[in-house]
Amino acid sequence: MIQLLGIDVPADMLGRLAIAIAEAFRCECRVRPERLNVASTRDPARNQYYSTAILQAMQPLAEKGARLLAVTSLDLYVPVLTFVFGEAQLNGGCAVVSSHRLREEFYGLPGREELLWDRLVKEAVHELGHTFGLRHCDDWRCVMTSSHGVERLDVKGAEFCEICAQAVMAARVPAHA
Numbered sequence: 001m002i003q004l005l006g007i008d009v010p011a012d013m014l015g016r017l018a019i020a021i022a023e024a025f026r027c028e029c030r031v032r033p034e035r036l037n038v039a040s041t042r043d044p045a046r047n048q049y050y051s052t053a054i055l056q057a058m059q060p061l062a063e064k065g066a067r068l069l070a071v072t073s074l075d076l077y078v079p080v081l082t083f084v085f086g087e088a089q090l091n092g093g094c095a096v097v098s099s100h101r102l103r104e105e106f107y108g109l110p111g112r113e114e115l116l117w118d119r120l121v122k123e124a125v126h127e128l129g130h131t132f133g134l135r136h137c138d139d140w141r142c143v144m145t146s147s148h149g150v151e152r153l154d155v156k157g158a159e160f161c162e163i164c165a166q167a168v169m170a171a172r173v174p175a176h177a
Contacts, residue, residue, distance in 0.1 A: 002029040002128060005061065007036050007054075007072035009099070014071060020121045021069070021128065024143075024159070027172065036061070036070055048077040051087040055094045062093040067131045069124060070096040085123045085147065088130035095127035102150065119150060122158050129164065132171040137164055 002021055004014045014031045022029040041053035054070060062068045076084050076098045085102065088095035102119040105111050125143050137144035142161035147153045160168060 001063075001066045002027060003063070003066050003068050004029065004031045005034065005036050005058070005068060005070045006031070007038055007070055007074065009071050009073055016117075017071065017120065017124060021124060024121075024125045025128065025168065025172070032061075032068075034061075038072070038074070043077070046077060048075045048083065051076040051078055051084055051096050051098075054096045055087060055089055055092075058094040058096070066093065067128055068094050069128055070094070071099070071120075071124070072096065073099045075100040085153070086127040088127040090130050090135070091133045092131055095124075095131050097123045097127050102153070107150075115154075118158070119153050122153055122156065123147075125158060125160075129160065129168065132168045134160075134164055134167055134171075137161060139163075 002025060004018050006014050018029040018031050036057065038049055038054050038057060041050045043050060058068055058070055078084055083101055086095060086097035099116060099120050100106065103111065103116050122143055129144050134144050136146040139145060139161040141157045142164055143156060143158055144160060144164045145156050147156065
């Protein structure tokens with residue numbers, strides 16, 4: 001099961017994202033009603049939010065056997081990078097994604113809601129893929145390929161390549177002795 005947790009995004013966006021994620025992972029995905037307070041993760045000098053600290057704040061909320069994805073419009077960072085679109089615990093239970101730099105308006109362009117939506121779905125599936133143990137893929141069409149800019153997000157697909165899809169399915173099925 002995958003669960004979505006909003007930080008500062010509308011419930012209808014979370015509901016729509018839950019449907020897209022359920023289709024991508026072929027599993028149940030539901031929206032949790034509570035909101036996550038991340039004020040303590042803000043770096044005033046950068047005016048950004050530390051994504052690793054958000055993952056740590058999420059950890060007590062994660063249910064055993066489920067993946068928890070937080071969705072925000074806040075600008076995220078890790079200390080070694082200027083920004084991140086998201087972050088996940090590799091083989092862990094938590095991931096976070098941000099729409100902040102996925103919006104055309106951030107780059108001084110007119111807003112394009114469908115483009116934002118396409119980018120958000122790709123980034124959510126990508127980060128959740130990491131929670132299932134997937135690393136970055138060499139296939140540039142695969143959703144698991146690395147994206148350090150929106151241009152790369154726009155080029156790659158929203159689906160897993162065959163190898164990554166098999167790995168996700170294997171990670172979802174518990175081994176039987």
